[in-house]
Amino acid sequence: MARELSAVLDHIAKIGELDLDDVPPTSHVVELTGALRPDEPRPCLPRELVLAQAPAVSGEGFLVPSPQA
Amino acid sequence: MIELSAFDAAAAVRDGSLSSGELFEAYRARAAADRAAGEDGLNCFTWVADSAPDRAPASASGNGAPAALSGVPLAVKDLFCTAGVPSQSGSRILAGYEPPYTATVVERLTEAGTALLGKTNQDEFAMGSSNENSAFGAVLNPWDRTRVPGGSSGGSAAAVAAGLAPWALGTDTGGSIRQPASLCGIVGMKPTYGSVSRYGMIAFASSLDQAGPLTRDVRDAALLLRHMVGQDACDATSLEFPEEIALPSAERLDGVRVGVPEELSGEGIEPGVSEAFQATLARARELGAEVHDVRLPHAPHALSAYYVLAPAEASSNLARYDGVRYGLRAADADELLDMYTRTRHDGFGAEVKRRIMLGTYALSSGYYDAYYGRAQRVRTKIAEDFRAAFETVDFILTPTSPTVAFELGERTGDPLSMYLSDYCTVPMSLAGIPAISIPCGLSEGLPVGLQIAGPAFSENRLLDTAHALERALSFDGSAARA
Numbered sequence: 282m283a284r285e286l287s288a289v290l291d292h293i294a295k296i297g298e299l300d301l302d303d304v305p306p307t308s309h310v311v312e313l314t315g316a317l318r319p320d321e322p323r324p325c326l327p328r329e330l331v332l333a334q335a336p337a338v339s340g341e342g343f344l345v346p347s348p349q350a
Numbered sequence: 351m352i353e354l355s356a357f358d359a360a361a362a363v364r365d366g367s368l369s370s371g372e373l374f375e376a377y378r379a380r381a382a383a384d385r386a387a388g389e390d391g392l393n394c395f396t397w398v399a400d401s402a403p404d405r406a407p408a409s410a411s412g413n414g415a416p417a418a419l420s421g422v423p424l425a426v427k428d429l430f431c432t433a434g435v436p437s438q439s440g441s442r443i444l445a446g447y448e449p450p451y452t453a454t455v456v457e458r459l460t461e462a463g464t465a466l467l468g469k470t471n472q473d474e475f476a477m478g479s480s481n482e483n484s485a486f487g488a489v490l491n492p493w494d495r496t497r498v499p500g501g502s503s504g505g506s507a508a509a510v511a512a513g514l515a516p517w518a519l520g521t522d523t524g525g526s527i528r529q530p531a532s533l534c535g536i537v538g539m540k541p542t543y544g545s546v547s548r549y550g551m552i553a554f555a556s557s558l559d560q561a562g563p564l565t566r567d568v569r570d571a572a573l574l575l576r577h578m579v580g581q582d583a584c585d586a587t588s589l590e591f592p593e594e595i596a597l598p599s600a601e602r603l604d605g606v607r608v609g610v611p612e613e614l615s616g617e618g619i620e621p622g623v624s625e626a627f628q629a630t631l632a633r634a635r636e637l638g639a640e641v642h643d644v645r646l647p648h649a650p651h652a653l654s655a656y657y658v659l660a661p662a663e664a665s666s667n668l669a670r671y672d673g674v675r676y677g678l679r680a681a682d683a684d685e686l687l688d689m690y691t692r693t694r695h696d697g698f699g700a701e702v703k704r705r706i707m708l709g710t711y712a713l714s715s716g717y718y719d720a721y722y723g724r725a726q727r728v729r730t731k732i733a734e735d736f737r738a739a740f741e742t743v744d745f746i747l748t749p750t751s752p753t754v755a756f757e758l759g760e761r762t763g764d765p766l767s768m769y770l771s772d773y774c775t776v777p778m779s780l781a782g783i784p785a786i787s788i789p790c791g792l793s794e795g796l797p798v799g800l801q802i803a804g805p806a807f808s809e810n811r812l813l814d815t816a817h818a819l820e821r822a823l824s825f826d827g828s829a830a831r832a
């Protein structure tokens with residue numbers, strides 16, 4: 282995998298060839314403003330439905346092994 | 351009845367000459383047979399419905415008339431969440447996951463009258479160009495079963511091409527609808543970014559992913575797209591499409607100016623594809639189009655920028671797969687970090703791991719500006735290149751894929767050679783503009799795709815242009831349905 286990743290990185294490095302000093306970055310292709318909704322609580326997924334998919338459950342939450350102390 | 355397009359089938363159900371139940375069962379039986387055939391099938395489906403839905407869907411107006419899409423069955427790529435139905439995005443790490451909700455676009459299409467036929471196979475987490483990266487095994491190309499159908503929406507494309515589904519939903523991040531459509535000889539379209547809600551689509555790269563139709567013809571693509579577009583409160587990147595998607599009717603291209611970029615149609619395109627592409631340009635001229643040369647100077651850097659941006663976004667989106675809340679959890683992990691690492695080691699395939707590592711590296715401190723920062727600037731230049739080109743032409747034409755369908759196993763040993771399949775499609779993804787692939791001929795018996803790209807929100811004119819060319823080309827895809 283290291284060899285494969287190196288080959289890909291070499292290819293990607295091509296973007297280093299370009300002169301991009303005065304170019305603004307694009308994070309969103311479409312300019313959208315005001316996409317937020319009012320800060321009002323709404324019903325969400327019922328807890329039982331969400332926990333139904335869990336590998337392990339304890340009471341009201343997901344059960345996982347403890348992190349190493 | 352499987353020879354009918356989705357449009358014609360819907361019309362037949364509405365006028366009473368075809369029962370939606372019979373139509374569903376005809377496809378369901380074919381899909382189930384392919385699944386049951388195991389290695390002797392195409393492996394298009396990861397799940398198939400047991401039976402038809404209870405009753406024919408009625409229109410929202412409540413007047414008893416059938417809904418617009420009249421019960422026509424729809425195959426849906428595995429990564430769309432479908433409540434109570436397995437949705438794994440082609441990955442082991444989501445084994446057993448049955449979502450508690452349904453993707454907005456699937457809900458909208460169900461309300462419009464489609465019926466869920468099955469979930470289709472795909473490259474894992476939509477990462478791939480051959481459907482060889484799936485935890486469910488490779489999909490085969492119905493034109494030649496020793497070859498790939500393309501990816502990542504390979505299952506959807508092969509299912510439509512083989513007549514196992516009248517139409518299908520796919521997703522396109524760097525070409526994953528258009529390229530398999532091209533390799534399978536069908537129509538596939540990526541709409542303007544933001545046109546279709548991504549809510550409920552298991553994410554790969556959020557600034558690039560878009561759902562779109564895979565169909566037998568351009569009119570079916572327009573019909574499906576019409577019921578997919580629209581703003582969704584659950585997707586903050588979605589927007590209202592400025593007009594209704596119309597069904598195309600154009601038969602001529604008089605007054606239409608098309609541009610051919612040397613960067614995406616010259617060197618690197620294999621001779622048979624080039625020939626079919628040039629023949630298509632001649633047809634366009636016969637229909638009255640003006641064909642011009644255009645330049646997209648930064649297009650050669652699009653693939654490099656894409657393979658920084660998409661993996662970077664993927665590394666963030668795939669961080670949620672940790673064995674805690676759903677899907678696979680590595681057994682016998684008695685410590686939390688061990689559980690995370692073993693789950694991800696066991697659950698992700700090689701290509702996904704490659705991209706997560708690339709993406710994490712590109713975003714890491716000290717490398718962010720050299721990779722991610724630069725790639726975002728390249729993206730700006732590519733979008734500018736298209737805007738400039740569209741000042742002189744209405745549409746840009748390229749081959750969809752540099753080659754026809756390649757052999758299974760041919761490129762799996764060399765990730766870079768696999769990434770090159772997306773050379774012609776990635777620039778449009780980076781720019782967020784709409785693009786469609788239609789079959790335009792054969793090279794050594796295998797389908798060649800034509801890509802038509804237009805400015806943002808030009809879908810109606812784009813579909814009309816594609817329709818006129820489709821009519822003139824008269825591509826016959828029936829060999830794949832035999």
